[in-house]
Amino acid sequence: RQLLARCICSQGRYTEAEAQFRDVLEHQISVLGEEHPDTLITRQLLARCICSQGRYTEAEAQFRDVLKRQISVLGEEHPDTLKTRRDLADCIDNQSRNAEAEAQ
Numbered sequence: 001r002q003l004l005a006r007c008i009c010s011q012g013r014y015t016e017a018e019a020q021f022r023d024v025l026e027h028q029i030s031v032l033g034e035e036h037p038d039t040l041i042t043r044q045l046l047a048r049c050i051c052s053q054g055r056y057t058e059a060e061a062q063f064r065d066v067l068k069r070q071i072s073v074l075g076e077e078h079p080d081t082l083k084t085r086r087d088l089a090d091c092i093d094n095q096s097r098n099a100e101a102e103a104q
Contacts, residue, residue, distance in 0.1 A: 002042055009045075014053045021046040035073050037080065040066050044084045051091045060095075063088040 005020035025046060028039040043066045051059035067088055070081040 002045070005049075006045060009049045009052065012052075014049055017049050018046065018053070021049055035069055037070075037074060040070050040073065040084075041080060044080070044087065047091075048087055051087070051094065056091055056095045060088065060091050063091055 001020060002024045005017045005024060008020060009017035021042060025039065025042045028036065028042055032039050043062060047059045047062035047066065050062065063084060067081065067084045070078065070084055074081050
């Protein structure tokens with residue numbers, strides 16, 4: 001279902017994709033737990049979907065939490081951690097906070 005949500009999101013159907021991501025996330029948390037790498041990826045994708053809707057403050061908070069958890073679970077240099085860091089920087093840049101985005 002995560003793949004379905006990604007496809008829907010890539011079509012610009014953000015509200016529908018967000019609902020799918022939230023359903024997947026709820027299931028993953030109950031089965032895998034909050035810190036599982038797959039759960040963290042879904043949260044990162046959900047944040048990206050939220051950011052695409054222009055809800056930057058909400059997306060930024062989600063990205064920051066995912067990044068903190070990924071650093072703890074996966075490490076600073078893991079590809080998933082780096083993707084989240086990039087997405088956080090893009091989200092910050094979308095808010096015209098360029099210097100802060102570059103620091104990411």
